[in-house]
Amino acid sequence: MKICSLASGSKGNCLYLETGDSRVLVDVGLSLRETLLRMAEVGIDPTRVDALLVTHEHIDHLRSVGSFARKFDVPVFASHLLRQKSEKLLKKTRVHQFESGVAFTFRDIQIDPIPITHDSCDPVGFVIDSSEGRAGSVTDLGMVTHLVREKLRGCRALNLESNHDVDMLMNGPYPWELKQRIKSRHGHLSNGETLELLHDLAHEGLNTVIMAHLSEVNNHPDHVERSGRSFLKDQNICAPRMIIGDQYKASALVEM
Numbered sequence: 001m002k003i004c005s006l007a008s009g010s011k012g013n014c015l016y017l018e019t020g021d022s023r024v025l026v027d028v029g030l031s032l033r034e035t036l037l038r039m040a041e042v043g044i045d046p047t048r049v050d051a052l053l054v055t056h057e058h059i060d061h062l063r064s065v066g067s068f069a070r071k072f073d074v075p076v077f078a079s080h081l082l083r084q085k086s087e088k089l090l091k092k093t094r095v096h097q098f099e100s101g102v103a104f105t106f107r108d109i110q111i112d113p114i115p116i117t118h119d120s121c122d123p124v125g126f127v128i129d130s131s132e133g134r135a136g137s138v139t140d141l142g143m144v145t146h147l148v149r150e151k152l153r154g155c156r157a158l159n160l161e162s163n164h165d166v167d168m169l170m171n172g173p174y175p176w177e178l179k180q181r182i183k184s185r186h187g188h189l190s191n192g193e194t195l196e197l198l199h200d201l202a203h204e205g206l207n208t209v210i211m212a213h214l215s216e217v218n219n220h221p222d223h224v225e226r227s228g229r230s231f232l233k234d235q236n237i238c239a240p241r242m243i244i245g246d247q248y249k250a251s252a253l254v255e256m
Contacts, residue, residue, distance in 0.1 A: 001132040003157045004253040006038045008212040008245025013061050015137055015159050016044055019130035021108040024051045026126055026137050027061040028068050035064055038250040046072055051106060054078040056123035056140065057085045069093040077111070081122040100124050114151045117142035119186035127151050133205070133256070139213040143185040144197050152201055156256055160197065162211040162227065163188035164218040172218050188213065195227045199235060206238040207256045212245040
């Protein structure tokens with residue numbers, strides 16, 4: 001199994017996951033040109049991508065899904081509601097519709113779209129199972145539901161939102177209404193909430209954790225790194241590689 005965060009943040013998100021027989025991108029929120037540049041930098045061949053999985057219709061996740069799919073003739077997996085909402089961006093692509101909460105099989109992997117509470121049209125995270133193990137990606141989370149927590153158990157790799165530091169958010173420049181939205185069950189996870197979830201998900205097989213979707217205004221990599229160190233220090237179950245997702249560059253392509 002291989003995983004790489006090609007981009008993570010409010011200006012564009014894209015995650016690459018490779019199993020024995022399948023190579024997928026979760027969201028393509030950068031421009032097509034920038035996506036291809038970052039793939040080249042870490043040695044990922046775009047012509048070998050087998051599928052695009054889309055979490056929701058916000059532009060930082062959907063921006064180049066259609067253009068990538070058309071250029072490389074790659075199928076797009078999206079919910080029925082997302083397809084309706086984003087018909088123009090997805091025109092002339094092969095869209096396979098899934099139902100939120102209903103797992104389906106593609107090539108050698110099982111893909112489970114997990115319902116989440118973000119303020120968008122039918123948003124999901126994904127858990128992907130293969131013979132190489134399980135990987136989970138959940139950003140724009142709003143809140144950690146019991147379902148999300150249970151679905152993410154047993155993952156070898158996790159891409160988890162760690163969006164904001166609460167003090168930075170509340171003392172920062174955003175208007176009060178936006179601060180309330182970010183903190184709400186339809187917004188984003190704080191560093192503290194992500195750390196709590198990580199402790200719930202710790203198991204001896206956890207190999208890699210990507211801390212994702214950091215706010216450039218309301219968070220700082222140092223705060224997220226501190227959360228990662230705290231997680232490693234406060235439990236002796238596992239010692240995963242901790243990666244901070246970056247808006248402006250790809251992470252290493254990690255092989256497990």
